[in-house]
Amino acid sequence: MAAFEPVLLRNRGVEGSTTLKVYESRGGYQAVRKALKQTPDEIVAEVKKANLRGRGGAGFPAGVKWGFLPKDRKKTLLCVNGDESEPPTFCNRVLMEHDPHQLIEGTIIAAYAVQAQTVYIYLRGEFHEQFHIVQKAVDQAYAAGYLGKKIFGSDFSIEMYLHRGAGAYVCGEETGLIESLEGKRGWPRIKPPFPAIEGAFRLPTVVNNVETLSCVPHIIERGADWFTGIGPAHSAGPKLFCISGPVKRPGCYEGAMDITVRELIEREDMGGGMIDGKHVKAVFPGGCSMGILSADELDMKLDFDDPRNFGLLGLGTAAAVVIPHDMDMRVVLRNMARFYGTESCGQCTQCREGTAWMHKIATRIAADAGRPEDLDVLLETARNMGMMPGLSICGLPDGATFPIETTVKKFRSELEEYILAQPKGRAEYLLRVLN
Amino acid sequence: MAKIIIDSQEIECRDGVTALQAAIEAGWDVPHYCYHPGLSVVASCRLCLMEMKMPHPQTKEMGWAPKLLPSCQTPAREGMEIRFNTEKVKKNQENCMEFFLLNHPLDCPVCDQAGECHLQDYSYKFGKAESRMVDQKLKNPKKDIGPRTLLYSDRCVMCTRCVRFTQEVSGTHELSIVNRGSRVEIDVFPGLPLDNPLQGNVVDICPVGCLLDKDFLFQRRVWELKRGESVCPGCARGCSISIDHVDEKVYRLKPRFNPKVNDWWMCDEGRFGYEYIHDKKRISSPLVRRGLEQTTPNWEDVPAVLRYRFEQFVKAQGGAKVVAVLSPFMANEEAWLLAKFIRDVAPEASLAIGPVPYEGDDQIFPAKASGDGIKFTILKEKAPNRKGIESLLESLGGSTLTCEQFVEKAGAGEFMAAWVVGGYPKPWVDKDTAKLAGKFDLLVAQDIFENEFTTKADIVLPACAWAEREGSFTNADGLSQPFHWAIVPPDGARRDGQYLFEIAGETGLFSAARVREMMAASVPNLSQVYESQRKPAHAH
Ligand SMILES: Cc1cc2nc3c(=O)[nH]c(=O)nc-3n(C[C@H](O)[C@H](O)[C@H](O)COP(=O)(O)O)c2cc1C
Ligand code: SF4
Ligand code: SF4
Ligand code: SF4
Ligand code: FES
Numbered sequence: 001m002a003a004f005e006p007v008l009l010r011n012r013g014v015e016g017s018t019t020l021k022v023y024e025s026r027g028g029y030q031a032v033r034k035a036l037k038q039t040p041d042e043i044v045a046e047v048k049k050a051n052l053r054g055r056g057g058a059g060f061p062a063g064v065k066w067g068f069l070p071k072d073r074k075k076t077l078l079c080v081n082g083d084e085s086e087p088p089t090f091c092n093r094v095l096m097e098h099d100p101h102q103l104i105e106g107t108i109i110a111a112y113a114v115q116a117q118t119v120y121i122y123l124r125g126e127f128h129e130q131f132h133i134v135q136k137a138v139d140q141a142y143a144a145g146y147l148g149k150k151i152f153g154s155d156f157s158i159e160m161y162l163h164r165g166a167g168a169y170v171c172g173e174e175t176g177l178i179e180s181l182e183g184k185r186g187w188p189r190i191k192p193p194f195p196a197i198e199g200a201f202r203l204p205t206v207v208n209n210v211e212t213l214s215c216v217p218h219i220i221e222r223g224a225d226w227f228t229g230i231g232p233a234h235s236a237g238p239k240l241f242c243i244s245g246p247v248k249r250p251g252c253y254e255g256a257m258d259i260t261v262r263e264l265i266e267r268e269d270m271g272g273g274m275i276d277g278k279h280v281k282a283v284f285p286g287g288c289s290m291g292i293l294s295a296d297e298l299d300m301k302l303d304f305d306d307p308r309n310f311g312l313l314g315l316g317t318a319a320a321v322v323i324p325h326d327m328d329m330r331v332v333l334r335n336m337a338r339f340y341g342t343e344s345c346g347q348c349t350q351c352r353e354g355t356a357w358m359h360k361i362a363t364r365i366a367a368d369a370g371r372p373e374d375l376d377v378l379l380e381t382a383r384n385m386g387m388m389p390g391l392s393i394c395g396l397p398d399g400a401t402f403p404i405e406t407t408v409k410k411f412r413s414e415l416e417e418y419i420l421a422q423p424k425g426r427a428e429y430l431l432r433v434l435n
Numbered sequence: 436m437a438k439i440i441i442d443s444q445e446i447e448c449r450d451g452v453t454a455l456q457a458a459i460e461a462g463w464d465v466p467h468y469c470y471h472p473g474l475s476v477v478a479s480c481r482l483c484l485m486e487m488k489m490p491h492p493q494t495k496e497m498g499w500a501p502k503l504l505p506s507c508q509t510p511a512r513e514g515m516e517i518r519f520n521t522e523k524v525k526k527n528q529e530n531c532m533e534f535f536l537l538n539h540p541l542d543c544p545v546c547d548q549a550g551e552c553h554l555q556d557y558s559y560k561f562g563k564a565e566s567r568m569v570d571q572k573l574k575n576p577k578k579d580i581g582p583r584t585l586l587y588s589d590r591c592v593m594c595t596r597c598v599r600f601t602q603e604v605s606g607t608h609e610l611s612i613v614n615r616g617s618r619v620e621i622d623v624f625p626g627l628p629l630d631n632p633l634q635g636n637v638v639d640i641c642p643v644g645c646l647l648d649k650d651f652l653f654q655r656r657v658w659e660l661k662r663g664e665s666v667c668p669g670c671a672r673g674c675s676i677s678i679d680h681v682d683e684k685v686y687r688l689k690p691r692f693n694p695k696v697n698d699w700w701m702c703d704e705g706r707f708g709y710e711y712i713h714d715k716k717r718i719s720s721p722l723v724r725r726g727l728e729q730t731t732p733n734w735e736d737v738p739a740v741l742r743y744r745f746e747q748f749v750k751a752q753g754g755a756k757v758v759a760v761l762s763p764f765m766a767n768e769e770a771w772l773l774a775k776f777i778r779d780v781a782p783e784a785s786l787a788i789g790p791v792p793y794e795g796d797d798q799i800f801p802a803k804a805s806g807d808g809i810k811f812t813i814l815k816e817k818a819p820n821r822k823g824i825e826s827l828l829e830s831l832g833g834s835t836l837t838c839e840q841f842v843e844k845a846g847a848g849e850f851m852a853a854w855v856v857g858g859y860p861k862p863w864v865d866k867d868t869a870k871l872a873g874k875f876d877l878l879v880a881q882d883i884f885e886n887e888f889t890t891k892a893d894i895v896l897p898a899c900a901w902a903e904r905e906g907s908f909t910n911a912d913g914l915s916q917p918f919h920w921a922i923v924p925p926d927g928a929r930r931d932g933q934y935l936f937e938i939a940g941e942t943g944l945f946s947a948a949r950v951r952e953m954m955a956a957s958v959p960n961l962s963q964v965y966e967s968q969r970k971p972a973h974a975h
Contacts, residue, residue, distance in 0.1 A: 168615070185612055190478045190508055346593060346612070346619030347479040353534035356617035360570040377567055384530045390502030391481055391527065431569055 003269075007230075007238040008214050009254045012098040018133050020140040023101035029146060031217035035109045036154045043113040047216065050224035051236050055091070056081055056172075056209030057287070057316050058395075059304045062216075066114050068196035069204050077205040078116035079181065080107055080213060082123045082130075083165055083172035086287035087339060089319035091240035092210035094252040096123075096130045099214070100137035104160070106216035108146065111158050114206050119160045122177050125167035135162055169343035173394045174207040175199075176345065187347050188394035211240060231256035235303035235315075241270070245283075245322030248272035257315075261285045262298035264320055271322075278324040282411070286316025288336055289399025291406035292323075311409070313402040329411045330366040330418055336407065337362035340400035348392040350385035355400050357381055362404075369430035370419040378408050440516040448511050455483050455506035458519065465519060466528055466557045468594035468642050470507035473699045473810075474603055478505040480594055482531045482557075485509075485524060488516040503527060525561070532562030538573045538617060540589045548644025550657040554592060575620050581609075581629035583649050583703065584638060588620045591645040597621060597637040604700065604810040606801020607631040621645070632813060633800055635706045639689060640699070650707060651687045660686060663921025666908050668764060668860075668901045669705030671816040673910035675967045676701055678709075678902050678921035685709050685902055685922060693967035695914060702813045711860045712900040712922075717883055720927035722895040734929055738938045741879065741894065745780040748852045748877045754781030755834075758850040760841060761827070762789040763818035764858040764898075765931070766906020767915065767961045768950040770820075770827050772935035777854065778833065779940070785834040787841035788824045789856060790863060792817040814911055818859075819901070823909030823961060830958040845871045857882035858898040858931075864888060881931070897928040904930050906947045907964045917947060917964045 011017040011026060023029070035043055048063030069076060080103070084092040095103060103121075111119050121138075123131050138160055141147045149157045163181055165171045171180045175189035178200045199205020215237055219227050228236040235257035241264055244250045249272035253264075261283055265271040274280065283293045285300060291312040293300060300306055304315045323332055341359030346352045358381055361374050382404040383389075385397035408415065419427075436447045441458050448457035456472065458465050467483040470476060484503035491498055497516075503523060518524070535554060543549040575588040598610045598621065609629045613622045623629055629637070638646045663678040667688070674697035677689045688709055690701035711717075721737055723730050732740060749757065759777040761770045777784045793815045800811040828835040836844065844850060846867075853875045857863055862884070864872075869887040872878070880892035889895050903924045909915040924930060936945035955962040 170615075187612075190476070190505075342616055344616040346615050346617065347477075347595075348481050349479075349531050349534050349593070350481055352593065352617050352619065353537050356573070357534075357537055357568060357570075360568070364570060371569075384527075384534075388502070390484060390504055393479060393481075 004255050006254045007218055017098050018100055028101055029105055031221040032105050032108050035220050036152055040113045040115055046224050050219045050227040052215055055211035062212055073204045075203050076114050076116040077200050077203050078111045078119045079207045080121040081207050082121055082210045085124055085169040085172050086317045088244045088321035089287050089317040090242050091252055095210055095214050096134050100134045102214050103210055104141050106213035109216045110213055112156055117158055121162045123164050125165045170345045187345050190393055231258050232303055234305055242319035243271045246275050246278050246324045248275050257303040259302055260299050280322055281325045282323040283320050285320045287319050288403050290314055290316035291402035294410045311406055329414050333407050334362040334366040336403040351392045351397040354381050354385040368422050369427040371427050375408050437511055437513040439511050442518050442520045452511050453507055454509045454511045454517055457511040466561050468592050471596050474599040476508050478508040483507045484527050485517045485519050486521055528561040529563055532558050535592050536566055537568050546644040547647055553642040580623045584629055585647045587645050590643050592643055596640045600637050605631045605633040632702050635703045636700045655686050664919050666916045666918040667705040668819040669708050670814040671911035672814050673819055673908050673916055674701045680921050683922045685712055700811050712902055718897040719925040724893050741938055749781045752851050754783040756851040757781040757784035759854040760787045760789045761824050762856040762858050763791050763821040763824055767823040768906040768947045769931050769935050770824055771954050772939040776939045785836055786828050787836035788838055790838050791821045819908040827958055851875055852877040854879040855888050899924045899931055915964045
């Protein structure tokens with residue numbers, strides 16, 4: 001296999017990669033100059049042709065999303081989604097830490113394409129260092145005339161603001177982000193209206209992920225055909241993969257979407273295999289929310305479509321976390337349930353109560369007080385929430401359904417063994433003590 | 436009128452309503468919490484979900500969509516087909532009810548809402564008999580959030596109606612949401628209690644016993660209460676209200692839906708302004724004074740005594756020296772009966788309107804709103820029927836006076852016989868007016884509390900509170916609305932309408948409707964009343 005030539009991470013490791021000077025010396029800010037000579041519609045068409053699917057989790061084609069904006073709009077906003085809060089995910093963080101100008105360039109092109117003169121970069125509250133790096137890069141771009149009035153001597157002007165969240169997973173959901181950006185509580189909005197019609201401050205708004213936008217300069221510079229030449233047709237272009245857990249080389253790697261989970265774990269230029277003779281028991285391959293794979297499902301392709309064949313929700317953030325053979329699945333279950341229980345915004349009944357209930361049950365099972373029927377209650381509760389069946393406003397509970405459901409289904413015998421191994425009467429005793 | 440199909444039945448609905456509203460108005464009982472017709476739609480409780488026929492994304496063929504959809508968020512469109520009677524919809528309702536009760540304390544025996552609680556009703560109708568949760572319940576705290584209101588947040592179903600009310604109607608923004616997940620709570624900001632002139636409404640719209648009125652707290656079980664339909668006498672707006680009472684005691688006032696006046700709301704001043712009804716210092720029996728001698732006449736003798744006294748006076752001093760002061764707290768019917776009597780014994784007699792109390796300025800909610808943005812107005816004119824009395828005087832003609840003219844002329848000694856009606860809940864006789872009390876040879880004072888007039892009057896008649904009377908008030912916009920008695924007057928007293936009826940020479944039982952028929956010839960515009968829909972468009 002030919003070695004993959006990094007695109008998004010090509011500046012990682014280069015001395016001073018966050019500075020304008022180094023970025024430009026390596027060919028930066030050429031794509032935006034090229035873009036400004038074209039019409040916005042031409043750029044939208046090119047991105048559509050490249051089939052750039054959103055990297056934020058849903059995989060929606062960016063060009064198509066841009067096309068939803070009303071034709072007669074007066075003002076448009078572009079929001080860069082840098083909330084990155086999916087548990088084992090840090091692709092956006094790497095991009096911002098090592099190559100903030102690539103993001104800024106992609107954002108300027110996208111802003112020009114949708115004619116947005118105001119851009120907000122929404123960063124999760126915990127991104128302290130990253131905030132300063134990006135802010136410094138934005139300041140440099142302003143000083144160079146790449147942002148602000150009449151950028152690059154063209155007629156197009158653009159103002160870019162960084163906005164820091166207060167640390168909520170749900171603020172990564174695009175309408176939660178918009179509410180938070182408006183200074184309100186991050187409660188996702190009901191749709192319709194979709195953000196493209198009425199988003200932040202009631203204006204047509206485009207929300208795109210950091211990585212999605214970081215791809216844009218390369219598409220403009222090298223063309224849609226080059227982009228679609230990378231990886232399978234339905235999942236074109238370079239993609240960042242994160243891997244964590246007990247592997248030799250945890251980190252963020254770039255590749256085409258034609259690799260398997262096994263390759264991500266084993267390859268020498270990626271995960272490098274397991275440490276200390278551990279072996280894989282399970283993997284969450286796309287952030288937690290997509291669900292879990294058992295050890296015999298590692299041949300799943302990390303593209304936008306294959307995960308569905310394994311009962312998963314989708315590719316998600318392509319951030320894998322490996323569960324080693326000696327890990328108690330009850331703990332994994334509890335950890336998952338806790339995350340969604342504390343991150344549900346509390347608006348929709350099913351999500352608010354369901355995620356908290358699942359957390360209680362999972363905690364109890366992990367504390368040796370499980371009952372056999374608990375697993376069925378977990379499965380049923382996990383199905384009684386979510387946006388896909390229409391039971392909630394945003395996709396957070398779908399993200400809770402899949403990890404809980406797949407963990408219980410794929411590891412049911414192990415969980416049942418634990419429950420049966422509990423001393424007789426312990427569940428009943430603990431219930432009395434706990435309550 | 437759009438035609439839509441619900442559960443295979445075709446119904447007609449009003450234009451511009453949601454599917455939920457259409458279903459409710461057509462008689463379906465669709466459970467819902469977050470939806471309130473007076474507030475914005477948030478579709479967050481996910482209880483009202485329905486199935487809907489939609490075109491297939493590829494084939495465009497119409498079929499039932501696999502997703503459930505919130506009926507409160509979906510506009511009713513011509514030809515649309517929806518259903519609630521399916522397994523999927525019912526399952527969701529059942530699951531929701533289980534979810535709502537997971538952390539709910541179920542302290543119905545000590546909860547004021549019990550009996551009118553939509554968590555009780557929905558659980559019974561749509562829920563499961565048992566919860567499957569065996570774990571400890573999360574207990575959110577009970578909070579004192581304002582001078583009049585408590586928040587038992589363990590009972591909250593997070594419909595956010597109360598929050599939206601303070602954002603969209605009162606515009607005061609005191610309530611907010613804190614915390615996440617099932618720990619989410621309604622709260623106030625430190626040092627900024629829920630304290631605005633409309634705050635009582637949040638208790639009404641709370642579908643459960645989470646927001647509680649301190650005034651009503653632990654006073655009475657709601658199923659013991661009887662409900663009387665009335666109009667608030669607090670200001671010249673005349674909000675439609677219910678008087679909840681039992682054992683001849685008023686326990687609380689609640690707004691009644693009236694699209695022409697108050698929509699779903701009422702103000703705190705009106706809501707809590709009923710306490711004077713049960714004041715021990717009320718005048719409760721008639722009184723006749725002759726020199727130093729005081730007697731309590733039999734009610735049966737009162738009409739004859741009054742007629743005799745006035746006839747004697749007119750014979751001695753002439754009818755032009757007679758005046759009747761009609762209070763803006765009187766109902767149109769009562770005022771008409773009194774005017775009829777006075778003009779009967781003295782056709783040249785003057786009719787005047789009593790003082791109209793004003794306080795501050797009109798208050799608009801949300802503050803600074805205009806046009807359709809105005810959700811509620813409290814008027815500075817603190818009497819229910821100035822407009823009615825004025826219009827009565829205009830229709831009857833003859834010598835009619837403004838309050839100022841009456842004070843001036845009476846001060847100049849132009850009147851020697853007066854019938855002065857008060858009935859104000861607050862003291863109304865100021866220093867200048869008080870001086871008039873001694874100026875008459877014959878003074879009849881009809882009032883609820885003692886004042887300079889009642890202490891000097893030759894004849895005192897007890898006035899009743901509006902909750903004990905019936906009649907109609909004409910509000911500031913000229914809308915005449917009927918109100919009905921809820922409780923009986925205190926021992927010894929009689930309804931003003933009843934004794935005025937007899938004094939005016941009628942026999943039998945007073946009924947406002949009958950008097951309005953009698954009024955039709957002389958004051959046609961006051962004989963028509965507008966009654967808001969008895970059944971509100973929306974149950975809660
Ligand atoms: C609960 C939840 C959390 C999300 N968090 C993020 C996030 O942290 N970053 C992100 O880019 N997208 C996140 N998304 C997806 C966004 O809603 C949205 O689809 C995305 O920002 C669109 O960008 P893209 O089209 O470029 O992928 C989240 C979605 C949900 C339902
Ligand atoms: S689904 Fe959950 S996280 Fe999303 S809006 Fe509803 S309660 Fe909030
Ligand atoms: S809110 Fe309703 S269900 Fe809850 S305790 Fe009160 S009456 Fe019972
Ligand atoms: S306090 Fe009552 S009105 Fe407010 S959110 Fe809770 S249940 Fe709804
Ligand atoms: S009433 Fe429709 S979602 Fe709450």
